[in-house]
Amino acid sequence: MRTRPFLQVDVFGSGPYRGNPVAVILDAEGLSDAEMQRIATWTNLSETTFVLPPTEPGADCHARIFTVTEELPFAGHPTLGTARAWLEAGNEPAVPGQVTQQCGAGLVQVRVDGEALAFAAPPRLRDGAPTEDELAAACERLRIGRDEVVDAAWVDNGPGWLGLLLADADRVLACAPDASPRPERGFYGIVAPHRSGGPEGVALEVRAFVFDADAPVWEDPVTGSLNASLAQWLTESGHITAPYLARQGTAMGRDGRVSVTADAGAIWVGGLTHVAVRGSIEA
Incomplete structure (x- = not known):
């Protein structure tokens, strides 16, 4: 067990504490899947993310995303909240103004514009009309x-x-x-x-x-x-x-606000991100 940086980020709010919070544990190396799930269950937020060194070429960081019961391959507000926490920790992306984040669904591009971040919408796994x-x-x-x-x-x-x-x-x-x-x-x-x-x-x-x-x-x-x-x-x-x-x-x-823009055939989904809690966690 060691001390690891912990941030809680408010994402998509029209102002502080009006959006959706996500817990972010930086420097999560060494934590097992079971330990990550236990921490995510304990935080009792919709999602908790764990930041690891990337394993995919071109990625700046690797985020694993957990709900209180399971791991998700991708989720939107944790993606933006993790990018904000990673930047707040003093990290710099390889491409200025763009964080490339690895997750279970692959590589996700996150654009940086001050407090506003936006991710490129990933492909749908299922579309079409329901029965x-x-x-x-x-x-x-x-x-x-x-x-x-x-x-x-x-x-x-x-x-x-x-x-x-x-x-x-x-x-x-x-x-x-x-x-x-x-x-x-x-x-x-x-x-x-x-x-x-x-x-x-x-x-x-x-x-x-x-x-x-x-x-x-x-x-x-x-x-x-x-x-x-x-x-x-x-x-x-x-x-x-x-x-x-x-x-x-x-x-x-x-009072969440989600901006949607289209650029070169891609949909970008963004909003404000605000670090609300800074501290550490023993894990």
């Missing part, structure tokens, strides 16, 4: 009428997201899912445009729900991976044009 049975199951869990769904698609870039487009942001904010325990897992993202009354400059309202036997319903405050794959789907299908700004976390008392 009517899959969509009906999602609508039942979310307590959304089938006739309220404007469009739906698999937008899975790791967790297993199914995206549902509704007609108006007010309906997204009013969504109250069925929280009764069930054995099957579900990862659902709902999104809708702001027709009126939304904050200036915000085009979309987003919410992310995870259903699990151990946690019947859980809402993520601000979700980079979901916003990335939603952006790919919605821009490709013509529902929206980048650049645009999405809001998430409203129903939870957060």
Whole structure:
């Protein structure tokens, strides 16, 4: 056991403490998979990352991403939070203004613009329309009428997201899912445009729900991976044009802002990053 640098980073907030926090353990060499999982369970945040020397050519650092129960190949706000912590520790990327971060899904490029960071959306592992049975199951869990769904698609870039487009942001904010325990897992993202009354400059309202036997319903405050794959789907299908700004976390008392831009065929997902806690952990 030794002392390792520990930071907690607020990601995607419109200001400090309004986004989604991630715990970052720098200098994680020597920790076993079980030790990383135990620490991630103990922090009790949606994700905890562990920074290691890269093993892939061209990578500046290697981030392993854990939820309280499992390791993920990729997640958006941990990617940006890890890059911010790595930079705060005095590291410099090989390419100025761009951190190349290794994760389970491969190499992810992170652009640096002051406190704002943005990652290149990774390829989806699954896309296309869900079956009517899959969509009906999602609508039942979310307590959304089938006739309220404007469009739906698999937008899975790791967790297993199914995206549902509704007609108006007010309906997204009013969504109250069925929280009764069930054995099957579900990862659902709902999104809708702001027709009126939304904050200036915000085009979309987003919410992310995870259903699990151990946690019947859980809402993520601000979700980079979901916003990335939603952006790919919605821009490709013509529902929206980048650049645009999405809001998430409203129903939870957060105020997340996710910027989406398109550049040379790639979707970039970004927001503000703020180091909220600096210290060390004994591990």
